[in-house]
Amino acid sequence: MNPLSKIAILAATTALLAGPAFAPAFAQGGSDFRDCLQNIKAEAMRQGVPAATADKAFQGLTPDQKVIDLDGRQPEFSLTYAKYVGGTVSADRIAKGQQKMAQHRVLLDALQAEYGVPPQYIMAFWGVETNYGTYMGDFRVVRSVATLACMTKRTAFFSNEAVQALRILDMNHMTSEQMRGSWAGAMGNMQFMPSTFTKWAVDRDGNGRIDIWTSLPDAFASASNFLRGIGFKPGLPSSEEVLLPKGFPLDQADTTVEKPVKAWAAMGVKKIGGGALPASDEPAQILLPAGFRGPAFILYPNFKAVMSWNRSTLYALSVGILARQIAGGPGVQQAAPDDDQPLSRDTVIDIQNRLARLGLYKDDADGLLGPKTRSALRLFQQQQSLPADGHPSGESVRRLQAR
Ligand SMILES: [Ca+2]
Known part of the structure; x- marks a missing residue:
């Protein structure tokens, strides 16, 4: 599995901690x-799995120290937009996506008619998640999720994943040895967590088993069903690059500011080529992922669906950029500034502490560059008469560190 997919999975698992169905008091110790x-x-x-299925899966099972080690690893740097998108949307991945889309056209068209998800999005998720089935992971899923449930603090989330993994073994008559995935339990071509599988996966080829590992009809139909289920609708794409008019108020380029597409158009926002935005009343946001000197994007409602798959803004942006190019559209026109550096956790903590001392930031100094840190930075930039894009550019960080 490539490092970017690992980061995506880290983001996915971190994002999903909030909502398990049950949270029994599991023991932590080995x-x-x-x-x-x-x-x-x-x-x-209680969820209908026979005792024998669980006993067989758990027979001789031990915690996997490799999984514990991988889980304990914190990413040292927050990737920049340029590094993340550059690594995810490569020329090779675009070309391979186009080739795969042509190869599976009949199936993908049928799925679009049924689920409303265009082929280029299925190809983009497939490309980003596993490089088109190349890196699906070789960890035993039951062992991984049981280890994470019993040996880490994320007990509630991964206990539910372990229960769902047992349900899959039961319904699919697989062996636990056969059920493989990433270290964190993401399985098959589309890297479904067990709970995603039991809720959304479907048998498309009609052989009576759901096989998201070796049946592409099952994998693609499951992804389509999942996307429709989390709100993906036919029509507008998830995002597209735009041209902001001169003097555009930078405080409007924030994911908390939502306006109808028509209202953005009325403010002078255009497609990057100069064409008009779609005449739509759908809510949308403007994002400057590399600050005011980099590209601007409009985020349509499908962006939220993509973020329900993986709650990382750069992941969702990459899926949209890759999908557009797989479908033959243009790449991103505006280059990102080349002096943008990845910030270490320690630097972000330092930024948060300084913003807190100025009374601009009230949350924990957690080293993560989230929306609240960006909002606080925006206030600092306004005080300093810098372009208030909330982006930690070299200039903004230097000014803050000089305080
Ligand atoms: Ca099947």
């Missing part, structure tokens, strides 16, 4: 691993 598995088994049985 010596209590068997007790923890028993609790998972009990919940699985």
Whole structure:
């Protein structure tokens, strides 16, 4: 699995911590691993899994130290827009996506007619998640999610994943040995978590089993069904590059500011080539992922659906950029500034502490460059008469560190 996919999965798993259905008091220690598995088994049985299925899957199961180590690893730097998109949307990935889309055209067209998701989006997710099925991961999913449930603090989320993994073994009559995925339990061509599989995966080729590992009809139909389920609608793309008029108020380029597409058009926002935006009342936002000197994007409602797949803005942006180019559209026209450097966690913590001392930032100094840190930075930039784009450019960071 390539490093970017790992980061995407980190983002995905981190984002999903909030909403498990149940949260029993699982033991954390290694010596209590068997007790923890028993609790998972009990919940699985409440959800209709036969005891024998759980016993077979858990027989001789031990925690996977490699998974614990990978889980403990914090990414040291926040990637910049240019590095993330440059690494995700490569010329090779675009070409391969076009070739795969042509190869599977009949199936993809049928899925679009049924689910409303255009082929280029299925190809883009496939390309970003596993480089078109090249890196699906070789960890035993039951062992990974049981380890994460019983040996880390993310017990509730991964206990549910372990229960869902047992349900999959039961309904699909697979062995736990056959069920493979990433270290964090993401499975098959589209890297579905077990809970995504049990909720959204479908048997498209009609052989009575859902196989998102080796059946592309099953994998693509499952992705289409999932996207439709999380709100993807036919019509506007997820995002597209735009041209902002001179003097555009930078405080409007913020994901918390939502206006109808028509209202952005009335403010002078155009497609990057100079054409008019679609005459639509759909809500949209403007994003400057590399600050005011870089490209601008309009985010349409489907952007939120893409973010429900993976709650990372750069991931969602990359999927939209890749999909557009797989479909033969242009790449991003405006270059990102080449002096943008990835910021280390320590630098971001320092930025947050300085903003807090100025009374502009009230959250934890967690080293993550989220919307609240960007808003605080925007206020600082306004005080300094800098372009207030909320972007931690070299200039903004230097001014802040000089305070
Ligand atoms: Ca099947």
